[in-house]
Amino acid sequence: MARNFLTIDDIAETLGITRQTVSKYIREKELNAVKINKSYRVPFRDFELFLSRNATISEVKVDFRRSRNCQLDYAGRTDESEILSGYSAGVLQEVDIQHDQPWNQFIFGDNYLILKKLLPDLKEKVDLVYIDPPFGTGQDFINRDNDLAYSDSLVNQEFLEFMRKRLYLMRECLSPRGSIYLHIDKKIGHYVKVIMDEVFGYDNFINDITRIKCNPKNFARNAYGNYSDMILFYARNRDENIFAGIRQPLSEREVEKLFPKKHPKQGRYTTNPLHAPGETVDGDTGKPWKGLNPPKGRHWRYSRKVLTDLDRDGLVEWSDTGNPRKIVFARDHKGKKIQDVWEFKDKGLSYVSYPTQKNHEMLRQIILNSSVANSLVMDCFAGSGGTLQMAHRLGRRWIGMDNSLKSLDAVKKAFAKAGISCNYYNFVGLD
Numbered sequence: 001m002a003r004n005f006l007t008i009d010d011i012a013e014t015l016g017i018t019r020q021t022v023s024k025y026i027r028e029k030e031l032n033a034v035k036i037n038k039s040y041r042v043p044f045r046d047f048e049l050f051l052s053r054n055a056t057i058s059e060v061k062v063d064f065r066r067s068r069n070c071q072l073d074y075a076g077r078t079d080e081s082e083i084l085s086g087y088s089a090g091v092l093q094e095v096d097i098q099h100d101q102p103w104n105q106f107i108f109g110d111n112y113l114i115l116k117k118l119l120p121d122l123k124e125k126v127d128l129v130y131i132d133p134p135f136g137t138g139q140d141f142i143n144r145d146n147d148l149a150y151s152d153s154l155v156n157q158e159f160l161e162f163m164r165k166r167l168y169l170m171r172e173c174l175s176p177r178g179s180i181y182l183h184i185d186k187k188i189g190h191y192v193k194v195i196m197d198e199v200f201g202y203d204n205f206i207n208d209i210t211r212i213k214c215n216p217k218n219f220a221r222n223a224y225g226n227y228s229d230m231i232l233f234y235a236r237n238r239d240e241n242i243f244a245g246i247r248q249p250l251s252e253r254e255v256e257k258l259f260p261k262k263h264p265k266q267g268r269y270t271t272n273p274l275h276a277p278g279e280t281v282d283g284d285t286g287k288p289w290k291g292l293n294p295p296k297g298r299h300w301r302y303s304r305k306v307l308t309d310l311d312r313d314g315l316v317e318w319s320d321t322g323n324p325r326k327i328v329f330a331r332d333h334k335g336k337k338i339q340d341v342w343e344f345k346d347k348g349l350s351y352v353s354y355p356t357q358k359n360h361e362m363l364r365q366i367i368l369n370s371s372v373a374n375s376l377v378m379d380c381f382a383g384s385g386g387t388l389q390m391a392h393r394l395g396r397r398w399i400g401m402d403n404s405l406k407s408l409d410a411v412k413k414a415f416a417k418a419g420i421s422c423n424y425y426n427f428v429g430l431d
């Protein structure tokens with residue numbers, strides 16, 4: 001896989017300047033770089049941005065290896081440097097201040113302007129972004145009281161550009177170990193993937209997660225049922241991202257299959273051979289244990305001392321013919337690695353406070369895996385505030401935004417019920 005960053009030496013050579021000068025740019029924060037162990041890495045896009053900001057340097061012919069990004073071309077694309085330059089002139093008006101911490105806040109307003117306003121404070125501070133934006137459907141979404149919650153009115157390239165501009169700002173907010181999960185449907189999702197490749201870098205793509213969202217559908221039309229959507233998962237810097245690798249418990253059926261035997265007191269178990277392929281020529285694992293040699297062409301998996309300890313602890317099962325096997329209990333199984341198809345169904349409209357409200361257990365899995373205690377978690381399309389609630393419950397700090405009054409209502413009600421203190425602000429534009 002192609003590299004998507006440059007070293008100080010690469011940049012010095014490309015620009016024909018000394019390493020010291022490059023280091024100075026990094027020190028003075030003119031050039032963004034990530035420190036890994038003792039060396040710096042400059043992502044391509046940061047280098048490009050640096051070049052576009054420095055007119056004299058940008059005249060230098062630059063010929064560095066690009067990552068495999070594709071780009072969607074459509075009329076009305078704003079230049080990256082324009083998106084990222086300048087700050088929003090608006091103010092955050094305090095509406096209801098419930099605590100004295102700088103985070104745990106909900107800001108009512110357009111997330112583009114809010115992100116532009118907050119970028120100096122949020123830059124590289126956010127460990128996790130989860131967003132579930134409108135899907136470019138052209139539809140209105142009503143809540144269970146039949147009131148309009150939000151209009152998903154932008155479609156086609158207007159929608160893509162709306163997302164692209166915001167994604168650039170979110171990228172800047174991500175910490176070097178941060179990551180973003182973007183929830184989207186399969187009609188527009190593949191276009192959004194290309195936009196995300198452009199913004200975050202093809203090499204920073206981690207997973208396209210298929211999320212089973214509802215029960216199978218039986219529509220009478222010439223198609224397969226559509227019961228899934230997608231979550232695009234990207235890191236700010238691939239392989240540096242926080243990832244707890246939490247595991248999923250085995251289902252009852254899996255436990256029965258993998259652990260077919262039953263111990264009267266200690267529950268389900270299975271047994272594994274105590275030997276492994278390959279002969280030990282001279283070592284302990286090739287010697288007889290309890291009068292038994294390992295079978296021909298094999299060696300004991302453990303030293304004879306460990307074998308004796310296992311046997312003493314009741315962890316060796318002897319067959320009628322005197323063959324020993326290691327006992328492995330189901331209760332010691334660490335769970336299975338989570339794959340890229342998830343089943344987290346959403347509740348129907350009549351059961352939720354906000355339309356398109358996402359499954360809280362799914363959010364819990366994302367937050368547990370891609371943030372740590374005290375991480376800052378951001379949802380700029382917060383809706384009912386599920387991401388923020390779950391982040392709060394898991395001991396993370398959080399920041400939410402939405403421009404729907406029905407979202408603000410839903411968040412206020414849910415937080416009051418859950419006893420969550422939140423500082424509420426209105427973004428007031430001065431432009």
Ligand SMILES: C[S@@+](CC[C@H](N)C(=O)[O-])C[C@H]1O[C@@H](n2cnc3c(N)ncnc32)[C@H](O)[C@@H]1O
Nearest residue numbers: 110111132150356357358381383384402403404
């Ligand atoms: C699909 S809903 C999010 C639902 C949410 N994930 C939940 O579980 O409740 C999308 C949200 O984005 C909000 N939204 C759309 N455009 C926005 C903008 N420019 N700024 C802030 N919020 C916006 C809408 O008001 C809506 O609440």
